[in-house]
Amino acid sequence: MAGSGKAHLRPRDDVLLRVEDLVVExxxxxxxxxxxxxxxxxxxxxxxxxxxxxxxxxxxxxxxxALVQLPPPRSGSVRLDGVELTALRGDALRLVRQxxxxxxxxxxxxxxxxxxxxDIVGEGPRVWRLPGDRVDEVLEAVGLDPATAAERRSHExxxxxxxxxxxxxxxxxxxxxxxxxxxxxxLDVSVQAQILNLLEDLKARYRLTLVFIAHDLAxxxxxxxxxxxxxxGKVCELAPGADLIARPAHPYTRALIxxxxxxxxxxxxxxxxxxxxxxSPVSPPSGCRFRTRCPSAAAxxxxxxxxxxxxxxxxWLACHYPALxxxxxx
Amino acid sequence: xxxRLGLGFCLAVGWIGLxxxxxxxxDLLPLARYDETLAGPPxxxxxxxxxxxxxxxxxxxxxxxxxxARVSLGVGIGAVLLGLGVGAPLGILAGYRRxxxxxxxxxxxxxxxxxxALVFALAVVAFAGASLRNVLIVLGVLGIPSWVRLIRGAxxxxxxxxxxxxxxxxxxxxxxxLWREIVPNxxxxxxxYAFIGMAVVVVAEGSLAFLGLSVQAPTPTWGGLINEGRxxxxxxxxxxxxxxxxxxxxxxxxxxxxxxxxxxxxxxxxGLEPVRQAVAxxxxxxxxxxxxxLLQVEELRTHxxxxxxxxxxxxxxxxxxxxxxxxxxxxxxxxxxxxxIRSVLGLLPGSSVRDGHVYLSGxxxxxxxxxxxxxxxxxxxxTVFQDPMTALNxxxxxxxxxxxxxxxxxxxxxxxxxxxxxxxxxxxxIPDPVRVLRRYxxxxxxxxRQRVTIAMALSCRPDVLFADEPTTALDVTIQDQVLRxxxxxxxxxxxxxxxxxxxxxxxxxxxxxxxxxxxxxxVERGPAAQVFARPRMPYTEALLRAAxxxxxxxxxxxxxxxxxxxxxxxxxxxxxxxxxxxxxQERCAIETPPLSAQDGDGHRQACWFPLEVAGPDPATAAQLTRPPxxxxxxxxxASGVESRGR
Numbered sequence: 001m002a003g004s005g006k007a008h009l010r011p012r013d014d015v016l017l018r019v020e021d022l023v024v025e026x027x028x029x030x031x032x033x034x035x036x037x038x039x040x041x042x043x044x045x046x047x048x049x050x051x052x053x054x055x056x057x058x059x060x061x062x063x064x065x066a067l068v069q070l071p072p073p074r075s076g077s078v079r080l081d082g083v084e085l086t087a088l089r090g091d092a093l094r095l096v097r098q099x100x101x102x103x104x105x106x107x108x109x110x111x112x113x114x115x116x117x118x119d120i121v122g123e124g125p126r127v128w129r130l131p132g133d134r135v136d137e138v139l140e141a142v143g144l145d146p147a148t149a150a151e152r153r154s155h156e157x158x159x160x161x162x163x164x165x166x167x168x169x170x171x172x173x174x175x176x177x178x179x180x181x182x183x184x185x186x187l188d189v190s191v192q193a194q195i196l197n198l199l200e201d202l203k204a205r206y207r208l209t210l211v212f213i214a215h216d217l218a219x220x221x222x223x224x225x226x227x228x229x230x231x232x233g234k235v236c237e238l239a240p241g242a243d244l245i246a247r248p249a250h251p252y253t254r255a256l257i258x259x260x261x262x263x264x265x266x267x268x269x270x271x272x273x274x275x276x277x278x279x280s281p282v283s284p285p286s287g288c289r290f291r292t293r294c295p296s297a298a299a300x301x302x303x304x305x306x307x308x309x310x311x312x313x314x315x316w317l318a319c320h321y322p323a324l325x326x327x328x329x330x
Numbered sequence: 331x332x333x334r335l336g337l338g339f340c341l342a343v344g345w346i347g348l349x350x351x352x353x354x355x356x357d358l359l360p361l362a363r364y365d366e367t368l369a370g371p372p373x374x375x376x377x378x379x380x381x382x383x384x385x386x387x388x389x390x391x392x393x394x395x396x397x398x399a400r401v402s403l404g405v406g407i408g409a410v411l412l413g414l415g416v417g418a419p420l421g422i423l424a425g426y427r428r429x430x431x432x433x434x435x436x437x438x439x440x441x442x443x444x445x446x447a448l449v450f451a452l453a454v455v456a457f458a459g460a461s462l463r464n465v466l467i468v469l470g471v472l473g474i475p476s477w478v479r480l481i482r483g484a485x486x487x488x489x490x491x492x493x494x495x496x497x498x499x500x501x502x503x504x505x506x507x508l509w510r511e512i513v514p515n516x517x518x519x520x521x522x523y524a525f526i527g528m529a530v531v532v533v534a535e536g537s538l539a540f541l542g543l544s545v546q547a548p549t550p551t552w553g554g555l556i557n558e559g560r561x562x563x564x565x566x567x568x569x570x571x572x573x574x575x576x577x578x579x580x581x582x583x584x585x586x587x588x589x590x591x592x593x594x595x596x597x598x599x600x601g602l603e604p605v606r607q608a609v610a611x612x613x614x615x616x617x618x619x620x621x622x623x624l625l626q627v628e629e630l631r632t633h634x635x636x637x638x639x640x641x642x643x644x645x646x647x648x649x650x651x652x653x654x655x656x657x658x659x660x661x662x663x664x665x666x667x668x669x670x671i672r673s674v675l676g677l678l679p680g681s682s683v684r685d686g687h688v689y690l691s692g693x694x695x696x697x698x699x700x701x702x703x704x705x706x707x708x709x710x711x712x713t714v715f716q717d718p719m720t721a722l723n724x725x726x727x728x729x730x731x732x733x734x735x736x737x738x739x740x741x742x743x744x745x746x747x748x749x750x751x752x753x754x755x756x757x758x759x760i761p762d763p764v765r766v767l768r769r770y771x772x773x774x775x776x777x778x779r780q781r782v783t784i785a786m787a788l789s790c791r792p793d794v795l796f797a798d799e800p801t802t803a804l805d806v807t808i809q810d811q812v813l814r815x816x817x818x819x820x821x822x823x824x825x826x827x828x829x830x831x832x833x834x835x836x837x838x839x840x841x842x843x844x845x846x847x848x849x850x851x852x853v854e855r856g857p858a859a860q861v862f863a864r865p866r867m868p869y870t871e872a873l874l875r876a877a878x879x880x881x882x883x884x885x886x887x888x889x890x891x892x893x894x895x896x897x898x899x900x901x902x903x904x905x906x907x908x909x910x911x912x913x914x915q916e917r918c919a920i921e922t923p924p925l926s927a928q929d930g931d932g933h934r935q936a937c938w939f940p941l942e943v944a945g946p947d948p949a950t951a952a953q954l955t956r957p958p959x960x961x962x963x964x965x966x967x968a969s970g971v972e973s974r975g976r
Contacts, residue, residue, distance in 0.1 A: 055805035056776075068499050094501040102499045104492040112493045114514040120493075123510070124500040158894050169496065188662040188832060190891035193876040197888055215806065222878035222886060241884045259810040260880060261835040270810040277775045277808065 004039040005308035008238055008316040016209050017044040017067070017177055022076035024062040034281045036062035037073070038233040044177070049203065049210040051224030051241065053217050053256070057281055059233040060213045064181045067211070068100050069093060080177070098128065101170035105182035107162035111154035117165055118150040124173040138168040141205070143198060160191035167198065171206060179211045184219060196223055217256055221245060226314070229253045232281055232289040235308060239315040249311055249322040251294045273323075288320065296321045339590045342583035349580055353399040362390035364397040365548045373566040382572040385555075386562055391572050394550040398573060401544070401551040402580065405466050405535040406528040412470030414524060417477025422508060422516065424478065425485025435478065443475040451534070455543045462545050465538060469531050480523050484516040518591065525588030529581040536577055552577045622692070624826050625651040625674075625794050630686035632673040639899040643669040643682075645850035651794065651843075656820060656827040658841035658858065660834050662873075664895050666850035667830050671796050674828075675711060676703050690793070708739045712787030714816075716799035718779035722771040728755075728782055729767030735789045754785040758815055777808035781815065788819060795820070798830045813840055834873055838862045843932075846870045849896055849906035852925055856933030866933065866940035869907045905938070913939050 006020060024037040037059040044050050052060045066073040069085055078085040080100060088096060104110045111120055122135045136146040142164040154162055163183060170178055180199065184192040200223060203210055214220045220227055221241040229236040229250060237250040248254045248267075255274035258267040267273065276293050279285055287305050291297035298321060306318040352359065362370075362380070368388040375383045382391035424435040454468045488494065489512065497507045532552075538544040539553025547554065552573040559569035632644040643666050651657050661667045672678050674688050676695065688695040690710060698706065707713075715721045723731060732754060733747040742750060748767070755763035758781040771779055780800060787795055797816060801809035817840050820827045831837045837844065841858040846867065854867035865871040875889040893910045896902070905923050908914035915938070923936045 055807065065495075070495060070498055094503070097499055097501045100499070102496065104496065106492055110492040110496055112511050112515070115510070119510075123497065123502065127500055127502045127506065160894065166496070169500070173500065188895075189834075189873060189877045190662060191894065193878070193888035193890040194892075196878065197890060200885060200887070217806075218878045218880045218882075221880060221884060222882060222888065224884070245880050255807055257880065259806045261810070261813075261833070261839055270807065271814060274807050277777050278805075 004041075004234065004305060005318065006041045007308050007310065009041055009043050010045070012045060014046045015043045016046045016081055017211075018077075018079045019043065019063075019067065020077040020079075022063060022066055022078070023074045024059065024066045025074045026062075028282050032282050035233055035284070036281065037066065038284075039076075040230070040233070040235055042228055042235070042238070044209055044211065046176075046209055047207060048226065049212055049224045051220035051227040052211065052213045052230060053215065053220045053227060054230035055215055055256075055278065057232065057278060058230040059281075060230050061181050063230075064102070064179045064211060064213055067177075067179055068097060068102055098124070098173045099176045101173060101175035101178050103163070103166050103170055103178065103180045103183045105186055107159045107166060107186060108154065110166045111162055113154055116151055116153055117144075120154075120165060121150075121168045121172055124169065128173070134172055135168075138172045139165075141171065141202065142168045143194075144168070158191070159187050160194060163187065163195055164198070167195075167202070171202065174206070175208070177209045177211065179213070181213045182215070183212075185214060185216065192219070199223060217245075217260060229256065232278060232284055234289055235318060236290065237315075237317050237319075238308075239312070243312065243315055247312065247315070249315070249317045250290075250319050251296055251321075251323045252290045254323050255293075288318075296323055336590070338586055342586040342590075345579055345583045346587065349399050349576070350403060352396045353403050356393075356396045356400060359396065361393040361396060364389065364393040364550055366390070373562060373569070375566070375568055383566065383568040385559065385566070385569045391555075391569055394555055395552070395572050395576050398550040398552045398555055399576065399580075401462060401539075401549065402532050402535055402577065404462065405469060405544075406532045406584075408466040409470035409473060409531045409535075410524050410527045412467065413473030413477045413527065414520065416471075417474045418481045418516075418520065420474075421478040421481025421483075422485050422512060425482040426489050426504070426508060426512060428486075428489075432482070436482070439475045439478045443479075447472045448534075448537075451538060452541070452543060455538060460538075460543050460546055462549075465535060465544050469534055472534075473527055473531070476527075477523075481516060481520060484519045485512055488512055488515045518594070522588045522591035525584045525591065529584035529588070532577065532581055532584070623650040623689075624653050624691060626687075626689040626692075627674055628687040628689070630670065630673050630688065631684070632669055632678060633683045633685075634681055635683070636899060641898045642850045642901065643898060644673050646686075647845075647847075647852055649843075649845060649852075649855070651826045651828065653793070653824050653826055654820065655842045656817070656829055656840055658837035658844045659828065659830045659847060660832065660837055660844060660873075661847035662832055662895055664849075664898065665847040666898075667832075667847050668798055669850075670847065671798050671828065671830055675707060675713065675796065677707075705739070708735055709790040710793045712790070712792035712795045714780070714783050714787050714795065714797040714800045716802050718776065718783045718803070719771060721783045722779060724771055726770075727767065728769050728771065728774070732767070732782065732786055732789065735786060739790045750789070751785075754789055755782065758782075758785045758788070758819070759811070760785075775808075776804055777812065780804060780808075780812055784812070784815065784819070788823065791823060792825060794826045794828060796828045796830075799832065800829070801836065802832070809836070816840070833877075834862065834870075835877060846873075849901060850898060851906065851936065853907065853937070854935045855925070857931070860931065860933050864942060866928070866935040866942060867907075867937045868911045868913050868941060870935075871941055872910075905936070913941075915939065 009018065020041045022037050022040045023035065025033045025035050028034045040059070040063055042050065052063070054060050065071070067078055072086055076086070080096060083096060085093070085096060118135055121138060125134065135150065139146040139149060144161065144164055154165070157165065184195050187195060196219065199210070202208060212220060212223050224241050226238060227241050227244050228238045229252065231252050237244065237253045244253065245257060248257055251273065254267055255270055258270040258273050273295060274293050279292055285292050286302055288301040291301040294301070300320050306320050308316050308318045311317045311322065366389060370380045370384040370388055370390065372384060372386055372388040374380065377383070380390050380392065382395060385391055385394070420435050424432040451468045451472060455464055458464050494507060494511050497511050535544055535551070536553035539551040540557045542557065544553060545551050555573035556570055562569050628648050630644055630647045634641040634643060647670055649657065659667045659670060673684055678684060684696070686696065690706065695703065695706060729748065729751060732751040736742045736747040736750050751767060752763040755766055760766050760778060760781050766774070774782065800816065801812050804812060813836070816827060829837050829841060838858060844855060844858045844861045845852050846854040846861070846869065848869050854861060854865065854870045861870065862874065865874060872889065872891045876891055878888055891910050896906050896909070904919040904921060908918040911918070917938050923938045925934045925936045927934045928940065
């Protein structure tokens with residue numbers, strides 16, 4: 001699909017983060033621009049985990065960074081608890097950022113090699129001149145022993161431990177939303193499980209709301225309440241995890257699921273569901289952006305961009321010809 | 331983390347300290363006055379009273395060299411501090427702010443750098459007068475453009491890092507980010523460059539002084555002393571030699587210290603460091619019966635001697651592989667799986683010690699010299715690596731790179747090679763191969779690049795194709811395409827494939843046999859279907875359980891393997907996995923379990939208490955035995971949501 005629309009936004013009171021028509025652009029040289037994110041909308045209820053899944057270049061990381069306004073989106077609206085972040089500048093924006101923390105993919109690059117763990121984790125409170133020293137507490141919360149870890153530097157730790165330090169740094173400011181941008185994709189599978197379990201524990205303990213971004217659908221499904229599938233800067237499908245896996249409606253979602261090795265999805269082989277390579281984001285296809293790789297693409301897909309519509313209980317889709325007849329449960 | 335600094339570095343620091351001390355204390359030292367004429371007989375050679383002799387006017391040369399050091403070091407340090415003081419803030423600003431700020435600063439900087447430096451120095455000093463202050467300012471200002479460039483470059487590499495982004499997310503102001511995150515990282519390269527800069531300035535000041543454009547007489551400077559002594563070269567060479575040697579040693583020392591500092595920042599902390607001594611990797615492997623198989627590896631060991639101890643990267647691995655079969659080698663990072671492949675191929679860093687045998691159709695490759703090995707590598711053993719971008723040369727077209735092995739090994743003509751290359755690209759599923767031949771690697775997507783490296787590996791029709799994490803850098807939909815491609819090529823060409831991966835589920839579907847590695851050793855091996863469905867080694871079982879699966883319920887707590895992989899330099903006795911193993915007992919700490927079979931099905935495990943058979947408690951063992959669903963080679967029998975207890 002890769003379609004647009006805001007039909008899936010929920011008019012609920014407990015919506016903490018609401019993103020509408022987000023557009024992120026980067027210069028691509030020779031006067032051209034890449035639209036990394038083009039018209040993406042989603043919302044996030046308090047205490048919920050939204051998983052965003054898609055392959056490289058789908059705009060999931062660009063969208064994440066636009067949420068914290070680093071850099072601010074080209075257009076669109078990001079509202080945290082009703083406050084429009086894109087309108088804020090300077091100190092007002094800095095103040096809001098405390099409530100919105102981030103964890104990055106590369107555990108080593110995320111930590112300043114010249115600073116001690118105590119200083120890295122304690123940076124947030126120092127920036128805001130907060131009283132008290134919670135460094136030991138958060139280090140313990142992420143499973144590190146403050147006595148041995150706090151005085152060391154990042155190169156003395158493994159990737160998984162570095163990621164724990166990053167999580168501690170994000171937690172110490174008591175954020176409401178934590179954006180996890182591929183937090184486990186650089187880790188070994190045994191360590192990945194430790195970090196995923198840790199995130200789930202911390203979410204309950206600190207009442208966090210999470211945006212969890214990854215390319216691995218199985219990982220995303222494990223931690224997410226709802227999953228949003230993105231392709232080339234657009235939203236394809238949005239549904240609760242179990243529903244998305246059990247009843248994938250978008251051809252791209254189906255291809256993603258079928259491509260997972262040993263997934264046991266019951267879908268036909270992946271090579272019958274998707275072909276070729278993603279087109280360049282500099283000149284995306286007209287209409288539905290997935291049509292160039294889609295087995296069920298028709299003339300309408302090139303002419304008209306599909307809009308997001310409801311196809312089930314909290315199951316949203318942007319596709320003219322969903323691969324499965326989806327019974328919409330009213 | 332203290333690294334060896336080396337004797338040269340210590341001597342250099344000592345010399346700089348000595349010269350600095352002498353310059354500072356010149357007036358207090360028991361030296362003759364530098365301007366006292368006839369302190370001794372003119373032009374006399376070194377003596378007890380005048381260790382460096384006297385000059386044409388009978389002045390003490392040692393005293394003059396020591397006082398000259400004041401000017402040389404003073405100008406050297408002062409000019410560098412001036413350049414750093416002006417250049418570093420500009421460089422940091424340009425590198426951190428980028429955009430317009432960067433463009434303006436760098437444009438001005440480029441203009442300044444294009445100025446002929448020596449001419450400028452000569453003109454200013456000639457015009458404004460030759461004084462210590464003027465020379466210092468001129469040399470300092472001339473250094474600014476290089477400082478801006480250097481500091482900007484260093485800043486750029488760190489400004490892009492995620493820890494800077496993280497600081498901004500925390501709400502830190504720019505000034506704080508600069509001081510806390512950027513400056514400490516830029517300081518080390520800056521310190522290194524400062525020493526090299528001082529060497530440059532000392533030479534430049536010497537040159538100016540030699541031309542009489544530095545501090546004027548009677549104040550001695552090294553350059554001036556050399557100039558004065560020039561006329562006495564024949565009967566009193568020591569007058570020239572003493573300041574020359576002082577200057578030479580000082581410049582050399584500054585450069586040595588600067589280089590060493592730079593080397594210290596370049597080296598990242600890595601497990602492997604250069605060997606200091608070669609040792610045998612263990613008892614020589616006994617002769618093994620050479621079997622009638624395509625590839626036979628016997629007791630292969632690869633060790634590295636590091637300052638931390640001997641790292642046993644590959645520790646006694648044996649396997650055989652026949653045509654038309656795929657062997658998967660799985661393990662986490664540091665398990666030795668990539669090193670095993672490199673040991674088989676003989677592609678090891680010079681600091682390693684390899685032992686054991688690798689037979690290819692009965693021919694022992696470990697006895698091959700480099701030239702013989704090269705022809706085997708190109709023609710009989712093909713390789714595909716994880717990152718296709720680094721495997722391809724970025725400045726050569728795809729065509730020249732695919733044609734190269736064809737022309738070198740198969741001695742094809744240009745035309746033949748080009749046709750064959752196009753055919754190869756078509757066979758690995760590249761659309762429009764003739765056009766792709768003219769392209770450069772960066773013009774292709776990651777998946778296409780990996781197809782090209784596969785085409786190259788297949789070009790000489792290898793007997794065995796080694797694929798080391800061939801899909802790890804690729805997107806999941808492309809990953810599936812590439813694995814299918816490898817499988818199809820294996821069938822068509824009747825070759826054997828060795829597939830290395832950290833992801834068991836990736837190899838489950840395509841492998842016939844599996845080797846699971848942990849800490850350099852094989853801990854389990856056997857037919858793929860059996861290993862994945864009924865793992866016997868607790869590590870294999872834990873790995874299979876740790877990866878989340880689509881069929882797991884949402885918010886399902888994953889089974890974790892506690893701890894992390896052991897340090898290969900200091901492996902404990904017994905089973906290397908025992909510290910992380912839920913079933914470990916006393917015996918595991920004492921005796922290393924051998925790779926042993928339970929029955930004759932080829933499934934072996936290195937474990938004293940294999941699952942299924944002798945778990946600590948039969949109920950747990952039964953509960954842990956995986957249902958044959960996910961991970962098994964046939965995906966269609968595993969539909970539906972499977973619920974598992976935590």
